[in-house]
Amino acid sequence: MNEIYYWSPGVQFYVKEEELYVERFRYGRQAAQFFPEFYYMAQNGAGTDDLEKRFETDNKSLLKNLIQDFIKKKILVCSVITPKELFHSQTRLFENDYPETIRFVKEELEEFKKEQSGRELVKDGLTYILKDSYYCNDIIYRETVRKFSKKPITYHSFSRILGALQNREDRKGTRYYPSAGGLYPVDVYVLVKPGRVEGVEQGLYYYNPVINGITLVDKGENITDKSQFITNQEIFSGSAFTIYFLYNARCSMPKYSGMGYYYGILDCGIMTGLITRISEEEGIGTCSIGDMLYGKIESCFHLNKSQLFLHSMECGYKDEAESEQPKEK
Ligand SMILES: Cc1cc2nc3c(=O)[nH]c(=O)nc-3n(C[C@H](O)[C@H](O)[C@H](O)COP(=O)(O)O)c2cc1C
Secondary structure, X not given: OOOOEEEOOOOOEXXXXXEEEEOOEEEHHHHHOOOOHHHHHHHXXXXXXXXXXXXOOOOHHHHHHHHHHHHHOOOEEOOOOOHHHHHHOHHHHOOOOOXXXXXXXXXXXXXXXXXXXXXXXXXXOOOOOOOOOOOOHXXXXXXXXXXXXXXXXXXXXXXXXXXXOOOOOOOOOOOOOOOHHHOOOEEEEEEEOOOOEOOOOOEEEEEEOOOXXXXXXXXXXXXXXXXXXXXXXXXXXXOOEEEEEEEEHHHHHHHHOHHHHHHHHHHHHHHHHHHHHHHHHOOXXXXXXXXXXXXXXXXXHOOOOOEEXXXXXXXXXXXOOOOOOOOOO
């Protein structure tokens, strides 16, 4: 099948001193001869054959290689792009008046965090101080858990946590969380670590909300801490199971077009909240992981091209020595 490729909406190119640059990659003078026409053509979508035929050149292999490299680097894409690729373009639009150092100098980051969590945008004017801030212990004592005990998770707790995402019997067509249009476009996979969930073998499973069950898709032996950034490797290694959330464009884009993607991300946040809440009830701690090296393990999931990785969560019994949560609730 001749795929139609598009210039990725998150990617910029420029020609400087007759050389072509695409994002941080330098392609040189010869490649520059095809621009900007190549870009205009790819913006509207074109097959690789059409792109190759469009340009008169003695060096056909250069053009062919260029196209293949653009595909490899996801400069040319033939399916919905990942959130990372999509949101990358926003960085340059944001007027950042903070120094780069807040990313890696601990004290500067702490100061930045204090400033953000303590912001009070509007202070003058009619103000009411709200009262009655009492909540159940699961909300009061919830905290992100990064160190887990090695105790295997009971099948009961594991079932209650993932079961929160099932299709309901009592209210057909709905689940225990809201979703735009009732389409539930977020697919869920769970990686069970060896011996860490009672009665469940190690492996990567697809969570099936229709039967409220899990089905093995990969033995998971190649899913290691190398799929995480260094700061999150220990969290991954210690957890009993990892939940992966993937947006499935086929489920909501037919109705909502591009906004379906945005709603899917919102759904994922709501699901994460629900999982966190039920986990607390079961004495299980969770850690959301914002970013990871998902590309390293993608092939284990056997996805179709409309499924995109959004988010993951590490789960396990809290290491009581580390937790501030009281033992008796
Ligand atoms: C979207 C998202 C991404 C996060 N990513 C990470 C992460 O990569 N590593 C980590 O240790 N914690 C991560 N966290 C946890 C936050 O650091 C934590 O929620 C925050 O510091 C507030 O602390 P608390 O959850 O204990 O109240 C993430 C949380 C969210 C919601």
